[in-house]
Amino acid sequence: MKTPCAQLIFGLVVVSSITGCSDAGGSRGATTALLPCTTNQALPQAVVDSLVPSVSQVEARQRLADQYGDGFRVQGSDAEIGYVRRLADELTALGVTDVRIEPYTFPSFTENGTSLSVVQGPSPGPVRVAGFVPNSGTTGPAGVEAPAVYLGAIGDVNGVAALTAALSAQDPGDVLLALQRVLDGLASPSVPSVIAGANVAGQIVVYDVPKIGIPLSVLYATALNINNSSGTMNPGQTIIYVVGQLALTGYINAALHAAGAVGALGIIDWPVPASDGTYNPFGPTLSPASIPALFLDRDTGAAVKQQISDAGATPPRLRLTLDATRKPETTSYNVSGLVPGSCPGEILVSSHSDGPNSLEDDGPAAILSIADYFLQAPAEQRLRPLRIVFTGGHMETDNGGSPGIQAYMKAHAGELSKTLTAIEIEHVGAREWVELSPGMMGLSGLSEVQVIFSEAGPAQQQELVTYSKGFDRSFALAPGPVSIFGEGRQWFTTASVPLIQFLTGPLYLLNGPMPQVSDEFTDYALERRQIAAFVQMIVNLNTHAPADLRPGVD
16 A cells, blocks of 8 residues: 555645655655645545556456355355455455454344245146245245135235335335335225235235335436436336335235234246345344245246136145244454545445345445555545445344444444545446346346435535436435435434435346346446546545534534
8 A cells, every 4th residue: 555645734634745755646746735624625636547446357346246155145144254354355455454354243044945836736846936035934844834825915005106105204214114104004905904804824825026116206306416318217117126025025924924824925026037036135134923935936926826726616735945044143244444544534435245146235346446546546635534344234124224334333433423424335337137028038228227315415415416417327316215225324314424325226136146247237337437436426525624524523
């Protein structure tokens, strides 16, 4: 790491003119400048493109995740812990200082094996399983055998209207809980009323997972800037279709458990490629009010429903196996480090280390490149220290939020009380993957819709607009309904750190292992441009006095 040619003297950054002092661009010559730490500065410098890691470096850093569990890094697993330690090694190799690996604990649910078969019915035999519902019940290795019933009315629930109402409630604490409250209150039909009115006791319930996403109309309503230069977006479209699986499977399972069902099969309305490896453990981690549940793809689900229909008065009997191990306490680790700066007041740049594929999450890979840049950048661009934080357990949201961030906030409350801004980066470089024709998945040729939003003041909001202006199919959003999404919200809601959150929601986000994510679905040139834009954002934020970024901090 090169030593910054600057000193902090009486609140001013003194950039030295000593011969031989250099930055990554080579010798800077005999220049002297006084850059104030506590008042607004002149306009920021532009990013030095030659210092931004190359496309091949960006790709190599993302592919590191695939070396651990083929990218399937379930929180607390050997794969995730191996990846966490690799991230710490990468930070150290770059020259990041104060690299820490800090343990935290959380309750875990580890799948040991799944299967499904028709034991008795029109077409006995094995049935293809797309995935399992994490944190649901466990059958043990023997499985559970019971008659099957199809509860079609669950799929009739107007989930899009419910999600829109939940977002409009603007409850930043828990969008899933807000959505469930709306669903509880729907007059016709509500999920509880549908289940309570059916006789499901002692049966395996087959249902269609409501296909819900976020209407773009919600984003248009709170946008500070919309970049639709390609003309490919409109308010009637829907994005982030994984919300249905995220928000409703645990909720539906709890209601089925209360009604006496012994198992559940949720049919995802996508073909095999988009359904296989579905993994979405958001929500309660060890809820006793649940039942073992599996996911089926669209065509397999249709075949099971047909068997139920063909069986008539004698329903087919299924054997459902979800063998899993529950542990009340599992250990994983957060990683953090410091890119030194010459002024007081840190900017925190963070992401999560766990996920089912390399894009969920490639935030750490992008942040390695951001750290790489600032460790070589001109001294005047390295005013504020960058605190790099990689947290885990982001898919477990009991007790007020993800256990990794919760543990970090508890251990570093003093640091966070003076942190000027947190920037959470998730799911960069995403290409849009859609159902091009019935049953045929493929790349659309477009990037995934990008969303960047803040819970912060005018200085940070201006950076959202600047970012969005540089990228087609992007929204810069004011604080509002969508602010409840993203791992970074806890920096704001719990630690009161002003937040900038970036994310996308591609259809493959929660599928894994999925080698196509690294091989086909990630646009590494786009990812490099995004990294450069985040670097520029940090350089721009450095021009503001601390009180402009976080009132009350000087």
